[in-house]
Amino acid sequence: MANFFDNKARAAAVAATNGASSSKSAAPKESQNLQPWVEKYRPKSLNDVTAQDHTITVLQRTLQASNLPHMLFYGPPGTGKTSTILALAKELYGPEMFRTRVLELNASDERGISIVREKVKDFARMQLSNPPPHYKDRYPCPPYKIIILDEADSMTQDAQSALRRTMETYSKITRFCLICNYVTRIIDPLASRCSKFRFKMLDQGNAKKRLEDIAENENVKLEDGAVDKLIKCSEGDLRKAITFLQSAARLVGAVKTSHSRSNGNSKKRVLEDEDDEDEDAMEVDGVDESMVTIKNIEEIAGVIPNDVIDGLIQAMQPRSKGAVYEAVAKQVTDLVADGWSATQVVAQLYQNVLYDDALSNKQKNKIVMQFSDVDKRLVDGADEHLTVLDLALQVSGVLAET
Amino acid sequence: MALLVDKYRPRSLEALTYHEDLSERLKSLAKSGDFPHLLVYGPSGAGKKTRIVATLRELYGPGVEKIKIDSRVFQTTSNRKLEFNIVASVYHLEITPSDVGNFDRVVIQDLLKEVAQTQQVDQSARQRFKVVVINEADHLTRDAQAALRRTMEKYSPNMRLILLANSTANIIAPIRSRTLLVRVAAPTESDICKVLEKVGAQEGWAEAEGLNRRIAKDSARNLRRALLMFEAVHAQNEKVTDKTPVPPPDWEALVAQIADEIMAEHTPARLLQVRAKLYDLLSHCIPPTTVLKTLTFKLIPKIDDALKADVIKWSAFYEHRIRMGSKHIFHLEAFVAKFMRILESYLMGMDF
Numbered sequence: 001m002a003n004f005f006d007n008k009a010r011a012a013a014v015a016a017t018n019g020a021s022s023s024k025s026a027a028p029k030e031s032q033n034l035q036p037w038v039e040k041y042r043p044k045s046l047n048d049v050t051a052q053d054h055t056i057t058v059l060q061r062t063l064q065a066s067n068l069p070h071m072l073f074y075g076p077p078g079t080g081k082t083s084t085i086l087a088l089a090k091e092l093y094g095p096e097m098f099r100t101r102v103l104e105l106n107a108s109d110e111r112g113i114s115i116v117r118e119k120v121k122d123f124a125r126m127q128l129s130n131p132p133p134h135y136k137d138r139y140p141c142p143p144y145k146i147i148i149l150d151e152a153d154s155m156t157q158d159a160q161s162a163l164r165r166t167m168e169t170y171s172k173i174t175r176f177c178l179i180c181n182y183v184t185r186i187i188d189p190l191a192s193r194c195s196k197f198r199f200k201m202l203d204q205g206n207a208k209k210r211l212e213d214i215a216e217n218e219n220v221k222l223e224d225g226a227v228d229k230l231i232k233c234s235e236g237d238l239r240k241a242i243t244f245l246q247s248a249a250r251l252v253g254a255v256k257t258s259h260s261r262s263n264g265n266s267k268k269r270v271l272e273d274e275d276d277e278d279e280d281a282m283e284v285d286g287v288d289e290s291m292v293t294i295k296n297i298e299e300i301a302g303v304i305p306n307d308v309i310d311g312l313i314q315a316m317q318p319r320s321k322g323a324v325y326e327a328v329a330k331q332v333t334d335l336v337a338d339g340w341s342a343t344q345v346v347a348q349l350y351q352n353v354l355y356d357d358a359l360s361n362k363q364k365n366k367i368v369m370q371f372s373d374v375d376k377r378l379v380d381g382a383d384e385h386l387t388v389l390d391l392a393l394q395v396s397g398v399l400a401e402t
Numbered sequence: 403m404a405l406l407v408d409k410y411r412p413r414s415l416e417a418l419t420y421h422e423d424l425s426e427r428l429k430s431l432a433k434s435g436d437f438p439h440l441l442v443y444g445p446s447g448a449g450k451k452t453r454i455v456a457t458l459r460e461l462y463g464p465g466v467e468k469i470k471i472d473s474r475v476f477q478t479t480s481n482r483k484l485e486f487n488i489v490a491s492v493y494h495l496e497i498t499p500s501d502v503g504n505f506d507r508v509v510i511q512d513l514l515k516e517v518a519q520t521q522q523v524d525q526s527a528r529q530r531f532k533v534v535v536i537n538e539a540d541h542l543t544r545d546a547q548a549a550l551r552r553t554m555e556k557y558s559p560n561m562r563l564i565l566l567a568n569s570t571a572n573i574i575a576p577i578r579s580r581t582l583l584v585r586v587a588a589p590t591e592s593d594i595c596k597v598l599e600k601v602g603a604q605e606g607w608a609e610a611e612g613l614n615r616r617i618a619k620d621s622a623r624n625l626r627r628a629l630l631m632f633e634a635v636h637a638q639n640e641k642v643t644d645k646t647p648v649p650p651p652d653w654e655a656l657v658a659q660i661a662d663e664i665m666a667e668h669t670p671a672r673l674l675q676v677r678a679k680l681y682d683l684l685s686h687c688i689p690p691t692t693v694l695k696t697l698t699f700k701l702i703p704k705i706d707d708a709l710k711a712d713v714i715k716w717s718a719f720y721e722h723r724i725r726m727g728s729k730h731i732f733h734l735e736a737f738v739a740k741f742m743r744i745l746e747s748y749l750m751g752m753d754f
């Protein structure tokens with residue numbers, strides 16, 4: 001609708017409505033635009049999967065031989081496990097055979113012993129339907145089915161034991177792929193029947209390329225170093241990195257919008273909206289406001305600003321006992337009220353305290369034990385305020401030792 | 403008569419006071435069309451829910467405010483029947499799975515798939531997806547959280563989740579990976595004063611700035627608590643001034659009394675008396691952690707600086723025990739006993 005207006009009218013419309021009744025809200029848009037980027041950029045083929053070179057090479061080889069072993073994928077969240085098996089299955093069977101040859105069961109399905117047995121049995125027993133003529137030229141369609149047990153770490157030991165039999169019974173006509181975050185949660189008799197594939201946390205180089213490609217495709221401009229920041233903040237989790245990137249882009253979009261509202265002749269720019277031709281949209285006082293900065297990313301990732309952590313560390317420095325308590329208690333109270341997650345506080349505190357060269361080894365040993373204790377308590381759901389306060393006071397006590 | 407907290411709850415993103423940046427950010431997310439799953443976290447009374455309801459309005463328009471409550475029955479694998487309430491508009495629904503305790507996984511599995519597999523009823527809805535708001539997400543069991551994982555990915559064209567939590571510590575990594583984390587800091591004391599001033603003016607109450615400031619301070623930056631205190635003071639006094647006392651809630655007064663009693667006498671007999679009062683608090687549904695924390699922070703100003711770190715240490719220790727154990731009173735009582743020991747040893751000049 002926007003391009004039916006001339007420039008002036010459009011600016012006025014933006015100012016008047018700030019978008020509430022613009023064309024965008026009139027009807028649901030095309031689904032491509034609606035998807036979160038993590039789904040939009042889910043690898044569609046094995047080649048698209050980044051940073052898992054070894055795994056992908058091996059899988060591609062088995063793909064050629066069309067003889068799959070049972071498989072176990074394991075690794076941290078957002079490293080491509082689910083994407084890889086789906087891409088592999090697609091390359092094996094193509095779109096038409098996918099439904100009849102691939103069964104996906106995940107933690108959102110009821111997976112008690114009897115149910116898994118039933119479902120697998122029913123699926124395995126179904127006749128292998130023949131691919132349409134010439135279909136095999138494009139897809140290998142090997143004569144077995146694939147059963148994906150995603151998020152298998154949430155299956156009970158009993159259900160896993162029961163699976164052992166089932167795997168053997170149908171091994172001629174089915175292949176299993178188990179996926180989990182922690183390989184230790186899979187019972188040994190099951191794990192030992194599978195070829196194991198470890199999915200690594202994404203390293204700098206590869207993840208960077210993927211993120212830059214997405215940014216380019218979505219027209220997002222990134223400040224120098226912003227991609228590195230993204231990777232650092234997302235701790236090797238590409239899914240997280242992509243989500244951060246998307247919301248950083250939206251955040252910048254917001255700044256832009258609010259600016260145009262106060263400034264009548266520059267116009268709002270919505271990144272994915274092609275109606276908005278943008279030859280004259282970019283120049284606002286020569287500053288490119290639509291650039292995603294390092295600071296944007298830290299903000300979105302929930303990184304606690306350095307001066308906040310420094311404030312706490314200052315308060316912990318040795319002084320008279322009363323002064324320390326008052327100062328530390330105030331800092332911690334503020335941290336908690338500001339909603340910083342205790343795990344984040346603890347992690348950043350650890351970085352700062354432990355890399356202080358002025359500390360003796362004995363002091364460091366004591367401090368490390370405090371952190372171990374606190375981490376456990378937080379995972380158990382202990383009160384964050386008391387726990388962090390205790391940690392800060394205890395560490396402060398160690399700092400005062402000579 | 404509606405309470406102030408309901409009567410003046412802002413309903414749109416524009417009407418929200420404080421954290422303007424965050425409101426702006428939520429607005430741009432709502433307008434983008436590719437709204438992500440959210441995990442909204444922050445302290446109690448920071449305004450998380452209010453902000454999310456306003457975001458829903460930005461997403462769908464005023465229609466989201468027409469809500470009804472459905473009661474549904476779910477069946478567990480062991481054929482137990484679970485009654486469960488759902489708050490819903492045509493565009494969204496809101497659930498509190500922790501209502502059914504350890505059976506939350508059943509609700510998550512059944513309900514979310516059902517929602518995800520049905521289209522938007524309103525053909526002209528602004529968004530193709532529906533939103534499911536999950537209250538108290540930090541109380542979801544691990545199994546229930548695991549059950550969310552693929553659902554969040556597979557059904558994202560039809561459904562978005564907004565998880566509300568006080569903390570992210572109990573949210574498993576795969577869920578954190580699938581959501582955009584949105585931190586809602588508690589309003590500052592001056593933010594709170596501004597809200598009180600505005601609400602007071604709308605009620606036609608005479609302003610007492612000093613009183614508002616005291617309320618803001620006593621509320622520990624919890625806006626809900628501040629509004630409730632504000633309303634109580636005005637209800638109890640014909641005319642308020644900067645000097646009007648703000649009475650603490652009954653339970654807090656009782657905790658203060660316990661603190662005084664502990665300071666006055668450190669004997670087994672006193673411990674017994676205190677125990678009865680602690681029981682009283684628990685039986686009035688004051689959460690044990692709240693009791694322990696409040697008691698701790700009432701005791702701290704009364705003791706010597708040299709003891710403070712140690713008292714916090716034991717308070718944190720027994721709070722953890724409360725979480726892990728099942729008999730809350732044991733751990734509260736143990737804390738009191740420990741405190742008495744520390745104090746006694748110190749007064750007698752002994753090492754402890």
Ligand SMILES: Nc1ncnc2c1ncn2[C@@H]1O[C@H](COP(=O)(O)OP(=O)(O)OP(=O)(O)O)[C@@H](O)[C@H]1O
Pocket residue numbers: 037038039041042043048049050051052075076077078079080081082083084180181199210238239240242551576579
């Ligand atoms: N190796 C990768 N190459 C390309 N994209 C990736 C990769 N890993 C993750 N992604 C991105 O992250 C999203 C999630 O990846 P995926 O579902 O495969 O993770 P996962 O390893 O199964 O994680 P989880 O353990 O949480 O289930 C994908 O949609 C994609 O956008």
Ligand SMILES: Nc1ncnc2c1ncn2[C@@H]1O[C@H](COP(=O)(O)OP(=O)(O)OP(=O)(O)O)[C@@H](O)[C@H]1O
Pocket residue numbers: 406407408410411412417418419420444445446447448449450451452453568597625626629
């Ligand atoms: N931005 C705001 N401006 C003015 N008043 C607000 C604002 N946000 C919240 N409030 C008021 O504060 C009260 C508490 O907010 P809300 O219920 O959203 O808190 P919450 O963060 O969800 O708390 P909890 O974690 O305890 O559920 C609301 O009833 C509302 O009246």
Ligand SMILES: [Mg+2]
Pocket residue numbers: 081082083150
């Ligand atoms: Mg997965």
Ligand SMILES: [Mg+2]
Pocket residue numbers: 450451
């Ligand atoms: Mg709430």
